Structures are given as structure tokens and as C-alpha cells.
């Protein structure tokens with residue numbers, strides 16, 4: 001089953017924190033934010049059904065309509081599979097994952113309606129489930145592709161063996177994983193190598209890692225190097241962190257979470273920085289807390 005080649009902006013805007021889980025933007029603010037990030041050249045938006053307790057997709061859909069931006073000028077990613085405890089889903093007793101065909105079809109339909117669109121550019125399975133059945137998933141995804149409701153299919157937080165299990169039956173076009181200076185394991189444990197080998201687009205969520213979120217021995221070591229590099233490259237810490245990811249040859253697409261235009265602009269400008277190889281390793285070494293072997 002043919003899937004369209006993913007043509008996303010190198011920096012992807014995540015909207016997890018634009019609604020109830022973060023900035024609580026009004027429709028007008030969200031419409032303006034969409035236009036601002038488009039002006040910066042960010043055309044791809046990352047959603048999941050659960051964001052804002054199943055409310056952010058609909059808020060974005062409303063704001064997108066109000067913005068008057070053409071659907072063809074943006075790419076929309078969404079994810080499904082997490083059954084979360086929420087007022088929207090009062091029947092959920094425990095957080096769990098669901099990937100039967102009926103659920104995949106019905107939930108995608110819900111996302112399309114909420115987002116005010118006829119198609120998703122990419123649908124992702126949000127997290128791997130021990131109960132997922134690749135043949136059942138293939139059936140539902142092929143139907144969505146045939147009906148034009150999704151342009152391509154991918155996964156999130158999947159290991160190489162989980163990807164391989166699905167790829168026996170259906171092409172996996174992208175894998176969205178946690179990857180950053182403080183979560184560098186995918187660069188060392190085969191996850192990114194596997195994506196290069198299988199021609200799978202890597203997307204990195206939380207691309208700034210825990211640098212602005214935590215004050216630990218690890219973040220302090222990295223901060224010390226960042227201070228020197230900030231002066232050397234005459235830039236900001238967040239730009240160095242994004243540039244560090246962009247240097248990886250797999251072509252990582254950072255999924256940024258900011259709700260501020262200035263921080264989105266910084267992420268875009270990071271594409272102009274080519275970190276020296278030794279600076280790149282100095283950051284890795286600071287994060288690991290030890291030299292490379």
C-alpha cells in the first residue's frame with residue numbers, strides 16, 4: 001500500500017502545551033500562533049488525541065479554520081492508542097493502550113472531525129502495547145490509506161523489534177521518540193541506526209531534554225559546557241541544544257513544545273549552526289558524565 005513521502009518542515013511544532021495542558025490559548029491566540037510559526041517556516045504540527053485531556057485537537061481545528069490558512073500549506077500529525085483517564089472518556093478505569101481495528105478507525109475519524117480536516121498527513125501509534133496485533137493494525141491502516149483519510153503511517157516510542165514486527169506487514173514511515181542531550185540513548189542503542197537502515201523518518205520529542213526542567217548533576221554539567229558554547233557561537237542555549245540534534249546524520253526532526261514565538265524562532269535559527277565535532281562530543285561527554293571509550 002503506497003504511502004506518501006513525508007515532506008515535513010525540519011522543525012515540527014508540537015501543540016501538547018498550547019491548550020488545557022499548558023498555555024490555555026484562546027481560539028484567537030491559537031490562530032495567531034499558527035500564523036506566526038508558519039511565518040517562521042514551520043509548517044508541520046504535531047498532535048495527539050489525548051492532548052489537553054482529548055480537547056486540544058478540537059481547539060486547534062477551530063483556530064485553524066479561523067486563521068484562514070490553506071490546509072495544503074500545513075502538515076498535520078496525530079497519534080492514537082492511549083486510553084487515558086479523562087472526563088471525555090468516563091468508561092476508562094485504568095490508563096491503557098488500545099489498537100483493535102474498530103478503535104483505530106473510529107478514533108481517527110474523531111481526530112479528523114476535531115481537527116476540521118479530511119486527512120492526516122501522518123497517523124502514529126502513540127505507544128507500543130503488549131497486546132497489539134500487527135495484522136489487525138495493518139487492516140485498519142490500509143483502509144485509512146485507501147480512503148485517503150491518512151497519507152502515511154508511523155509509530156511513536158517503538159523499539160526496533162516492535163517496528164520490525166509491524167514492518168513485516170505494513171510500511172512504517174516515521175517513529176517519534178524521546179531524544180535530546182539528556183536522553184541520548186537512541187543514538188547509542190540502535191534505535192536511530194535502525195531508522196536509517198529502514199528509511200524511517202526520526203522525530204524527536206522533548207528536544208531540549210531536561211535542561212530547562214530539572215536541576216541535577218547531569219543538567220549542571222551540560223549547562224557548564226553550554227555556557228562556553230553559547231559565547232563561542234554567539235547564540236542561545238536552546239539553539240545549541242537543537243543544533244546538537246540536527247547534526248545527527250539520521251536527519252532528526254525536532255518536535256518543539258514551546259508556546260512562545262521567540263523560542264520557536266530560536267529553534268528555526270538553530271539550523272544555521274554547524275557544531276564543531278569536538279563541541280558536539282563535549283556535550284555528549286558532559287551529559288554522560290564520562291568520556292567515550
Ligand SMILES: NC(=O)c1ccc[n+]([C@@H]2O[C@H](COP(=O)([O-])OP(=O)(O)OC[C@H]3O[C@@H](n4cnc5c(N)ncnc54)[C@H](OP(=O)(O)O)[C@@H]3O)[C@@H](O)[C@H]2O)c1
Pocket residue numbers: 013014015016017046047126156157176177204205206207208209212238255256257258259260263
Ligand atoms: N510521542 C510522544 O510520546 C510525545 C511525548 C511528549 C511530547 N511529545 C510532543 O513533543 C512536543 C514537545 O515536547 P516538549 O514540550 O517536552 O519539548 P521541548 O521543546 O523540549 O520543551 C518545551 C519546554 O521548554 C521550554 N523552553 C523552550 N525554550 C526555552 C528557553 N529558551 N528557555 C527556557 N525554557 C524554554 C518551553 O517553555 P515556553 O513555552 O515558555 O517556551 C516548554 O516548557 C509536544 O508538544 C508533543 O507534540 C510527544
